[in-house]
Amino acid sequence: MQKAAIANLKSKAMKRLLSLIALIGVTLLSTAQIDQDDPFKKMDEQYKARMDKMNQDYAARMQRMQEEYDARLKKMNQAFKKYLKKGFEEVEQTEEKVKPVEVPKPIKQPVYKPDKNIEVKPVDKLDPIKEPERVDIPEKHDPVEIELPEPVKPELVIADAAAFSISPIFMVPDDAKAYTKSLTIDFFGSPAELVVDKRMSALTIKTVKPTSFAAYWDDFTGTYYQVYLESLLTYAEDKNLNDWGIYQLIDLTSKQLHTTANGRTMWTWAMLNQAGYQAKIGYSGSAVHLLLPFMQEVYEKPFYNIDGTNFYLMSGQKSVKNIMTYAADFGGATKKVDLHLPFALNFTDESNSITRKTTLPNESQPLVLNMDKTVMAFLDSYPPTVNTVYLNAAMSASVKEALYEHIQPRIEGKSETQAVTYLLNYLHNSFEYKTDRDQFNREKMFFPDEIFYYPYSDCEDRTVLFTRLVNELLGLDAIAITYFSHMAAAVSFSTSIEGYSFLVDGRRYTITDPTYINAPIGSVMPDYEGYTPMAIKINNDSRLNNIWQTIARSLEKGNEGHMFIADRTVAENGKMMVTGWFTGDITIGRSRYTAFGGTRDLWFATFGQDGTLEWFTPVNCSNNGFTQAFNAGREGNIYALINYNGSVSMNNRRLAQSQQTAHLVLGLSSRAQPILNETIDFEVPEGKKLAFYGKYKADGTKIDLLSFPTDKVNFEPKITIDSKNEVVVRGVVGEIEGLTKEVPIILSSADFSAEAQIESYMKAYEQQRMNRHMVALFSTLKLLSQNGGRISGITVRNLMNKHNPDFYKENPDVYKSLLSMQFVINDGGVVKVETYKGRSVPLFSMKIKNNSNLQIIKPDEDSYQIKFLNGVEVGKAIVWYNLNSITLASDGEMVFDYDTDHTRRAVNIDEVIN
Numbered sequence: 001m002q003k004a005a006i007a008n009l010k011s012k013a014m015k016r017l018l019s020l021i022a023l024i025g026v027t028l029l030s031t032a033q034i035d036q037d038d039p040f041k042k043m044d045e046q047y048k049a050r051m052d053k054m055n056q057d058y059a060a061r062m063q064r065m066q067e068e069y070d071a072r073l074k075k076m077n078q079a080f081k082k083y084l085k086k087g088f089e090e091v092e093q094t095e096e097k098v099k100p101v102e103v104p105k106p107i108k109q110p111v112y113k114p115d116k117n118i119e120v121k122p123v124d125k126l127d128p129i130k131e132p133e134r135v136d137i138p139e140k141h142d143p144v145e146i147e148l149p150e151p152v153k154p155e156l157v158i159a160d161a162a163a164f165s166i167s168p169i170f171m172v173p174d175d176a177k178a179y180t181k182s183l184t185i186d187f188f189g190s191p192a193e194l195v196v197d198k199r200m201s202a203l204t205i206k207t208v209k210p211t212s213f214a215a216y217w218d219d220f221t222g223t224y225y226q227v228y229l230e231s232l233l234t235y236a237e238d239k240n241l242n243d244w245g246i247y248q249l250i251d252l253t254s255k256q257l258h259t260t261a262n263g264r265t266m267w268t269w270a271m272l273n274q275a276g277y278q279a280k281i282g283y284s285g286s287a288v289h290l291l292l293p294f295m296q297e298v299y300e301k302p303f304y305n306i307d308g309t310n311f312y313l314m315s316g317q318k319s320v321k322n323i324m325t326y327a328a329d330f331g332g333a334t335k336k337v338d339l340h341l342p343f344a345l346n347f348t349d350e351s352n353s354i355t356r357k358t359t360l361p362n363e364s365q366p367l368v369l370n371m372d373k374t375v376m377a378f379l380d381s382y383p384p385t386v387n388t389v390y391l392n393a394a395m396s397a398s399v400k401e402a403l404y405e406h407i408q409p410r411i412e413g414k415s416e417t418q419a420v421t422y423l424l425n426y427l428h429n430s431f432e433y434k435t436d437r438d439q440f441n442r443e444k445m446f447f448p449d450e451i452f453y454y455p456y457s458d459c460e461d462r463t464v465l466f467t468r469l470v471n472e473l474l475g476l477d478a479i480a481i482t483y484f485s486h487m488a489a490a491v492s493f494s495t496s497i498e499g500y501s502f503l504v505d506g507r508r509y510t511i512t513d514p515t516y517i518n519a520p521i522g523s524v525m526p527d528y529e530g531y532t533p534m535a536i537k538i539n540n541d542s543r544l545n546n547i548w549q550t551i552a553r554s555l556e557k558g559n560e561g562h563m564f565i566a567d568r569t570v571a572e573n574g575k576m577m578v579t580g581w582f583t584g585d586i587t588i589g590r591s592r593y594t595a596f597g598g599t600r601d602l603w604f605a606t607f608g609q610d611g612t613l614e615w616f617t618p619v620n621c622s623n624n625g626f627t628q629a630f631n632a633g634r635e636g637n638i639y640a641l642i643n644y645n646g647s648v649s650m651n652n653r654r655l656a657q658s659q660q661t662a663h664l665v666l667g668l669s670s671r672a673q674p675i676l677n678e679t680i681d682f683e684v685p686e687g688k689k690l691a692f693y694g695k696y697k698a699d700g701t702k703i704d705l706l707s708f709p710t711d712k713v714n715f716e717p718k719i720t721i722d723s724k725n726e727v728v729v730r731g732v733v734g735e736i737e738g739l740t741k742e743v744p745i746i747l748s749s750a751d752f753s754a755e756a757q758i759e760s761y762m763k764a765y766e767q768q769r770m771n772r773h774m775v776a777l778f779s780t781l782k783l784l785s786q787n788g789g790r791i792s793g794i795t796v797r798n799l800m801n802k803h804n805p806d807f808y809k810e811n812p813d814v815y816k817s818l819l820s821m822q823f824v825i826n827d828g829g830v831v832k833v834e835t836y837k838g839r840s841v842p843l844f845s846m847k848i849k850n851n852s853n854l855q856i857i858k859p860d861e862d863s864y865q866i867k868f869l870n871g872v873e874v875g876k877a878i879v880w881y882n883l884n885s886i887t888l889a890s891d892g893e894m895v896f897d898y899d900t901d902h903t904r905r906a907v908n909i910d911e912v913i914n
Contacts, residue, residue, distance in 0.1 A: 054685045065707055076331040077221045084214040087326035091304045099299045099384050099443045109433035112519035176224040185252050188377035190347055195231040197223040201257050205266050208283045220270040229275055240343040240902060247337060262288045273330045280311055282325035290314045293336040299384040336723050339385050341393040344903040347372045356452045361425040367406045369452055370398045379447045390464050391480055392539045394901035395448040404879045416493050417521060420512060423469050427462045427514035459515040460487045466514040467538055475544025479509055481533040488513040500524050504535045505609050541900055543882050550611040559586040566869055571632035576607040579630050588616045596620040600828055602627055604638050604668060617672045622646035624828025631719040633698055636670035639719050639727050663731050667700050676700030682733045694729040754795045757783055771892035773909045781864045785856035790825040810914040817843040844912050847873045862890045874898045
């Protein structure tokens with residue numbers, strides 16, 4: 001009867017009463033005649049009353065938050081409507097800029113002719129200057145001391161630029177469903193299934209004047225535009241669309257909803273503003289025009305300078321010399337359109353695929369590449385822009401993987417110079433040369449994919465592909481160098497190389513020209529030998545990059561098994577920022593650090609561009625903490641969103657304290673001093689969550705802090721530095737990844753069994769008609785997702801043999817691999833995998849290393865996401881990529897997200913398990 005009484009307890013109440021049960025157990029045994037429910041009935045009632053009160057408070061808070069948000073949004077919309085009536089002034093058009101090309105590019109591809117009488121020596125052609133000018137170069141065989149001018153900083157790109165800017169905060173009204181309709185947009189040949197308020201098709205503008213614009217804004221904001229934004233952002237995130245993709249999708253939708261040019265422009269303008277973009281309208285005569293600001297310079301489009309920002313005329317009409325427009329932005333619009341494309345576009349429809357062939361050096365059998373027509377059409381829609389957009393763009397997964405798997409074995413075991421020479425030979429001899437003017441009658445720089453799609457390419461296009469191959473296949477830093485009519489590359493080798501070389505930010509780069517046919521490393525085309533080129537820095541953030549490898553080795557040396565790297569980024573000033581956690585004792589440089597009270601402590605560090613440690617600082621957590629989001633400010637500040645409970649301190653100074661799971665928004669200056677620390681500790685009932693949004697100035701001054709129920713707002717934790725250098729932080733309070741509730745106990749701690757717990761979950765999932773393989777997987781993840789959850793290889797074996805005795809026969813490799821994961825345990829929200837004898841475990845297309853770490857996230861009731869922190873790769877025998885996450889759906893669908901460009905692949909579990 002004692003066990004029956006305990007079993008009747010709710011798991012939450014029982015967890016809090018375990019110590020009490022242990023104390024009164026003897027008394028209960030000696031008083032068996034007493035009603036077994038009596039000792040607990042009062043406590044159960046108290047617990048229920050507390051939970052009811054918490055739920056009531058939560059409901060009241062939700063209603064208050066909704067009312068506050070609605071009032072705030074209404075006030076903001078009304079203020080903008082009022083401003084539109086009187087804010088228009090005339091602005092003069094600035095003529096479009098043409099991408100600078102001082103003289104025509106070479107009509108024919110130059111061929112290298114070696115001069116055996118000249119010994120080529122390294123000559124510094126110094127860091128970029130603003131205007132190329134003729135300089136006298138001493139005889140190459142007669143070294144002379146040269147007085148070096150002050151270098152000019154090269155153009156620099158933030159390494160981890162977001163694929164799409166931070167999405168807006170919006171809540172879909174409760175009664176929106178009655179007004180919605182589905183529509184399918186043809187997105188460059190692929191269907192985009194979206195949802196829109198059906199009343200939007202009736203929105204019109206009859207006269208072109210400010211009062212009409214204000215009235216249109218009022219009518220637009222009276223519809224449920226949020227339903228379209230929700231479907232738009234869902235599609236954009238699934239396809240990895242950037243800001244340009246979001247703009248194109250909105251523009252294409254406007255053409256389906258409205259028949260007039262002014263109607264389409266007005267709808268696009270209003271929706272872009274509600275999506276957070278600083279779009280403007282202007283008018284001239286009876287026509288309305290859309291004006292957009294970009295983070296990069298855009299060519300071949302006229303623009304208007306408004307308060308120091310260029311707003312480009314999207315129609316491109318040069319005849320609209322002067323235009324009436326306004327200066328202030330809508331209160332909810334903070335973003336410029338970012339043209340960077342760091343994430344691989346996720347279009348994988350085989351029916352939309354075309355094939356292209358390329359031949360590698362000394363090979364007659366061509367490599368066949370599958371390319372997506374939607375991707376190619378989307379890339380072709382781009383306005384001409386700065387070189388860094390193309391040099392840092394991601395390749396399509398199908399192109400990248402086929403190309404890399406073909407090249408990798410051919411450079412395996414080669415020295416750096418041998419491997420680079422092979423890649424140069426490939427670029428020299430595999431593509432037909434023709435200038436952009438000859439092929440397109442305009443300047444068009446290729447994204448990496450496009451060189452395989454079009455019949456001809458020039459020097460810029462080959463440099464884009466070559467630098468990507470060097471960085472990702474060899475892990476070597478590369479830069480692009482531009483002359484007045486030519487672009488080439490330069491590579492930073494680990495040893496000194498003969499030939500022309502350059503110092504950029506203290507590192508030596510040797511020229512490697514992918515257009516100069518058969519030219520060896522270090523050779524410059526004769527026409528450019530006397531000129532100083534400009535340097536363009538490239539991302540160089542590959543998994544193999546030697547600077548990141550140097551940083552990782554310096555942190556992990558002597559700290560193996562205790563030091564873990566979680567995230568990294570590059571600040572705009574070129575500093576490299578890294579964060580992670582450590583346990584036990586570690587040594588960094590000459591300093592020794594000890595994790596507080598045996599728990600997991602966090603750390604942050606900054607390195608110079610040469611990989612030299614500038615500072616390392618630990619953040620102590622009395623219980624457990626985890627950095628959920630991380631980014632770098634423009635001046636080298638660090639901003640982090642930390643999950644924690646207990647207390648958090650730094651340099652013996654307490655930063656935050658909370659007895660429940662909470663968030664800490666932490667900002668560190670470029671000198672490792674705290675400039676921002678704010679605790680977000682809203683209390684929520686079990687199973688409930690709250691989303692929050694905070695905005696801060698770079699120095700930590702709070703601008704705004706809002707909270708929302710997650711059933712109305714859907715976004716992932718993220719920190720973004722916006723165009724005003726303001727810090728935007730998003731997070732979710734409740735059952736947070738990294739710090740989750742204690743593992744439930746079925747009977748008592750002595751009787752607890754992982755097998756029994758998983759089986760109880762399996763029974764519940766089986767009743768939901770879940771995919772049969774996902775039943776066991778979801779049940780295991782549910783156990784492991786809770787702090788303290790653990791499972792061994794023996795448990796896996798017993799469950800499989802009991803519930804699917806033929807599994808080991810039908811899936812011998814999977815069965816063996818699962819048993820090789822000797823022990824899996826969730827410690828403070830981070831799940832660690834220990835393998836048999838420390839060996840790597842192959843599973844599906846994954847390779848799991850010993851002491852790998854992961855987190856388990858539950859986005860909704862029908863899915864789990866496994867977020868891999870370190871030690872897990874995905875690929876084939878030849879090329880392996882770091883695995884970022886796997887999202888598992890109850891119907892058996894699995895989505896793998898991998899590599900720094902967040903390539904995605906979908907597969908059903910039934911395809912890999914019998």
